[in-house]
Amino acid sequence: xxxxxxxxxxxxxxxxxxxxxxxxxxxxxxxxxxxxxxxxxxxxxxxxxxxxxxxxxxxxxxxxxxxxxxxxxxxxxxxxxxxxxxxxxxxxxxxxxxxxxxxxxxxxxxxxxxxxxxxxxxxxxxxxxxxxxxxxxxxxxxxxxxxxxxxxxxxxxxxxxxxxxxxxxxxxxxxxxxxxxxxxxxxxxxxxxxxxxxxxxxxxxxxxxxxxxxxxxxxxxxxxxxxxxxxxxxxxxxxxxxxxxxxxxxxxxxxxxxxxxxxxxxxxxxxxxxxxxxxxxxxxxxxxxxxxxxxxxxxxxxxxxxxxxxxxxxxxxxxxxx
Amino acid sequence: xxxxxxxxxxxxxxxxxxxxxxxxxxxxxxxxxxxxxxxxxxxxxxxxxxxxxxxxxxxxxxxxxxxxxxxxxxxxxxxxxxxxxxxxxxxxxxxxxxxxxxxxxxxxxxxxxxxxxxxxxxxxxxxxxxxxxxxxxxxxxxxxxxxxxxxxxxxxxxxxxxxxxxxxxxxxxxxxxxxxxxxxxxxxxxxxxxxxxxxxxxxxxxxxxxxxxxxxxxxxxxxxxxxxxxxxxxxxxxxxxxxxxxxxxxxxxxxxxxxxxxxxxx
Numbered sequence: 241x242x243x244x245x246x247x248x249x250x251x252x253x254x255x256x257x258x259x260x261x262x263x264x265x266x267x268x269x270x271x272x273x274x275x276x277x278x279x280x281x282x283x284x285x286x287x288x289x290x291x292x293x294x295x296x297x298x299x300x301x302x303x304x305x306x307x308x309x310x311x312x313x314x315x316x317x318x319x320x321x322x323x324x325x326x327x328x329x330x331x332x333x334x335x336x337x338x339x340x341x342x343x344x345x346x347x348x349x350x351x352x353x354x355x356x357x358x359x360x361x362x363x364x365x366x367x368x369x370x371x372x373x374x375x376x377x378x379x380x381x382x383x384x385x386x387x388x389x390x391x392x393x394x395x396x397x398x399x400x401x402x403x404x405x406x407x408x409x410x411x412x413x414x415x416x417x418x419x420x421x422x423x424x425x426x427x428x429x430x431x432x433x434x435x436x437x438x439x440x441x442x443x444x445x446x447x448x449x450x451x452x453x454x455x456x457x458x459x460x461x462x463x464x465x466x467x468x469x470x471x472x473x474x475x476x477x478x479x480x481x482x483x484x485x486x487x488x489x490x491x492x493x494x495x496x497x498x499x500x501x502x503x504x505x506x507x508x509x510x511x512x513x514x515x516x517x518x519x520x521x522x523x524x525x526x527x528x529x530x531x532x533x534x535x536x537x538x539x540x541x542x543x544x545x546x547x548x549x550x551x552x553x554x555x556x557x558x559x560x561x562x
Numbered sequence: 563x564x565x566x567x568x569x570x571x572x573x574x575x576x577x578x579x580x581x582x583x584x585x586x587x588x589x590x591x592x593x594x595x596x597x598x599x600x601x602x603x604x605x606x607x608x609x610x611x612x613x614x615x616x617x618x619x620x621x622x623x624x625x626x627x628x629x630x631x632x633x634x635x636x637x638x639x640x641x642x643x644x645x646x647x648x649x650x651x652x653x654x655x656x657x658x659x660x661x662x663x664x665x666x667x668x669x670x671x672x673x674x675x676x677x678x679x680x681x682x683x684x685x686x687x688x689x690x691x692x693x694x695x696x697x698x699x700x701x702x703x704x705x706x707x708x709x710x711x712x713x714x715x716x717x718x719x720x721x722x723x724x725x726x727x728x729x730x731x732x733x734x735x736x737x738x739x740x741x742x743x744x745x746x747x748x749x750x751x752x753x754x755x756x757x758x759x760x761x762x763x764x765x766x767x768x769x770x771x772x773x774x775x776x777x778x779x780x781x782x783x784x785x786x787x788x789x790x791x792x793x794x795x796x797x798x799x800x801x802x803x804x805x806x807x808x809x810x811x812x813x814x815x816x817x818x819x820x821x822x823x824x825x826x827x828x
Contacts, residue, residue, distance in 0.1 A: 331717075338703065488756035
């Protein structure tokens with residue numbers, strides 16, 4: 241038996257990544273049961289749906305999420321648990337696996353019911369593995385299966401009772417000052433800025449104001465999401481003159497995000513991090529780079545423009561604005 | 563109210579990020595023992611945050627619990643030991659990303675339970691929210707569960723301790739936002755992202771102080787026996803190299819036009 245396990249959106253529906261995970265679970269065949277956690281839950285048509293609901297379970301919190309997930313797993317007693325790789329499931333399900341004696345694999349990119357593939361060493365190598373242990377929790381990444389399309393005829397949700405016990409209160413959220421200042425997964429493009437933007441240019445001077453104007457101008461025109469190399473972000477922490485709108489939340493690579501945008505444009509990046517580690521799942525990749533022989537861009541990007549990013553982006557912004 | 567915490571930081575070692583890695587049968591990394599290693603980056607951030615917190619709250623103490631081959635661990639600790647005051651709890655075992663997180667968690671939890679004088683009510687368990695080797699983000703939750711810690715936070719970028727001992731925590735959530743939570747106090751697990759601190763400079767005095775206890779800790783590191791369930795069918799480098807088109811000596815306007823068309827294309 242397979243348990244599809246997910247948190248719900250406010251009101252009880254499922255997010256896109258949850259519907260994709262459900263689509264994968266459905267494609268495996270065999271008996272499928274859904275277990276939902278949230279403030280409310282809507283039954284999934286054609287699938288027996290159990291849920292732990294209530295105000296406490298609508299909040300993203302380890303103690304309540306883990307208790308709810310544990311109760312659902314124990315109620316269903318599945319061989320395999322499929323869940324979307326989200327912040328809530330990634331935080332709670334490893335602990336639940338420990339509680340119920342299950343094996344767990346996360347960030348899974350393919351799964352056929354017997355074997356799972358995932359990346360190791362920050363997307364440098366891919367491993368495919370099987371397991372004897374059951375239950376087996378498998379947290380799947382987005383984009384690896386078509387989303388399940390729920391029909392209209394939903395049955396009733398079977399409530400599973402859990403008494404919330406926690407010492408933690410969720411009191412709110414803190415957003416960046418503007419949507420440009422972070423990596424937004426829903427953007428069509430990722431614009432990665434490297435440390436070259438802060439280096440001395442042909443005239444022997446740095447041009448921080450111009451760099452900031454060009455970068456923010458492109459983001460405004462293209463609606464791209466902003467990423468950064470580690471070196472550029474670290475310079476801010478070391479007190480050097482940097483672009484003030486960049487933080488660790490923009491970082492891609494070893495200690496940053498691994499985004500999955502359809503397109504990526506890297507500018508002034510010269511290392512392995514932005515081109516290999518942070519870009520593994522970017523589909524179309526282009527780079528503007530002064531070094532034609534940059535070993536990390538060659539073979540990793542589709543197109544490398546050997547040019548001054550300051551000059552190119554100035555014209556790009558004018559064209560996009562016109 | 564002044565609280566003195568026992569901050570237990572778990573962190574493994576990983577190959578220096580600048581190294582080129584190649585898998586070999588096992589699976590393992592080619593020349594793994596020869597690759598220069600560093601403390602796992604996110605775990606290192608958690609160590610710096612732990613040291614910063616301990617400095618602000620007198621009486622607090624930082625323990626670093628780590629598992630790796632003893633010789634590699636000794637090399638890495640020569641650097642780490644110069645950065646912040648800590649007491650090392652060493653386990654002699656593999657540092658590979660292909661080892662089961664559940665087995666690592668068991669070894670770490672056992673080592674933590676062996677620390678003399680550890681009081682759960684004063685304990686904060688720190689670590690990175692994912693490693694740079696396995697990158698699963700599962701080990702710390704399992705360690706905490708084994709220690710009975712049910713208040714857990716992942717992707718932490720900030721911790722503020724209130725006068726009443728409450729913990730105000732910023733966790734990364736979807737959409738580039740932070741969730742703000744308040745936990746009523748220790749014990750708690752904080753799996754750190756990058757936090758807000760830079761890497762401390764090496765301090766020879768700190769190094770001298772740490773080394774007195776580090777060498778005996780390394781000498782008495784117990785070998786770990788780790789169970790394995792996963793059977794790897796393959797571990798491979800990505801095969802596909804892209805045919806990169808190099809556009810050189812082209813006018814800026816031409817390059818810009820091409821980029822604009824690409825940006826606008828669906």
